[in-house]
Amino acid sequence: MYLAKKFAFSTFLFLVSALSAVGSEYIIIQSTTSTQNSGLLSAILPKFEAYSGIKARVVAVGTGQALRNARNGDGDVLLVHARAAEEAFVREGWGVRRFDVMYNDFVVVGPVEDPAKILDMQNVTKALSQIAKMEALFVSRGDDSGTHKAEQRLWSETLVDTVSASGTWYRETGSGMGATLNMAASMEAYTLTDRASWLSFTNKRNLAVLVQGDRRLFNQYGVIAVNAEKHLNVDAVAAQAFINWLTGPEGQLAISNFRLNDTQLFFPNAQR
């Protein structure tokens, strides 16, 4: 009984503290799974917190959902990777201004047996057309994320109609990068992934990188402060402090110093 009372009391304290925590300074960063799952954010955010005294809370979802959440004012800063959608977000007044932060690239992964014979093709749209022609299994994110948008852009440069192929060789998972890679590994299917998610993913099984290096596989990340004029709860000062840090020398250095198994996953390219 004593223990139960103690637990109930600590739960009560915890609730009170959860409610009063509203007063302390923090920002909510709406970001993507690739930056979180790769470990980048947990490597660089403590440096920002030490530098600024502002706590950073990360909500990692797909870029589409991050943009929607930010449009509702549920976040102070966006760190995402879908340039066209980001620019629209700013143009419509939801964000203040977009800054480049860093880049890496997308890669096409698939089973090492490579039934569609796309290994080392230099032209990514030719590789995709080949997959479609052979009707080899391809899993798509199908979730309006940055990677999904990039994939759709690439398909639109081919003659392939993925809409009518959906459910046959073209399969939309509607889930995150990790879940999609898990499915590609079990189905022995091809998929498009950002390199950071790929390198940090540990259940690769029979999958390998087959196509890379096409300049259309460039993957740019941007940062945007949510417009405080649209949502009163947005902490514009703290959001700008984060952007200044991330695009400034300290943040850029932290990004380029981040390594996973001695491999650099993100390349800073902010211009100020």
Added chain:
Amino acid sequence: MQDFTESFWSSLTLIFTGDAELWSIVILSLQVSLMAVALAALMGVPTGALLAVGKFRGRQGIIIFVNSLMGLPPVVVGLCVYLMLSSAGPLGVLDLLYTPTAMIIAQTILITPIIAALSRETIQAVHEEYRDQFTSLCLNNWQRLQALLWEARFSLLTALLAGFGRAIAEVGAVMIVGGNINHLTRVMTTSIALETSKGNLSVALALGTILVLIAILVNAALAVVGTRRREAMHV
């Protein structure tokens, strides 16, 4: 198969090395779900009792409605709570989105119908058993209700456990309203989802094993309390 043995051992290692990160996640899970059970009990048990003994028009309809709500999809509940608490939503000013409180709200909504429906079932059964006795003792409604709740208390505990089980195992709603923020709103189920998405299947399974162990511990603790009380009564 190798995955299962490997993750079973790594879950034991995780438990016995007293990994601080893990414990804070476990404690948060328990706090959120137990608080949700407490709130849901406060609303669900009286509702169940009212539906069990009350005589009013539309009672049968409400019973069917409450029973159906037991099948509420967690993601839908999460979405509704998100839309309410979002700063663009009606309760946005409270600034509760992405806090443990938001997760408690979502879980409470999810399990109140379960507790209400199961309480109704239990109390109704006890009521049928005692109805004639109550009439002969000339008890008023309030006294009847007290007697019924007391007589049904052990079965009501089972109703609460069913609610607790659903709350602690739930992932869809807390993911949306809590945001799975490290050191703030990350609970057992959202960590399992996160580790799965990283492809760390054995870590995910290890966390799952721990979740099951916690459920067993909670149930066992209540079973022990229940039996002791029952024995004490018969002495």
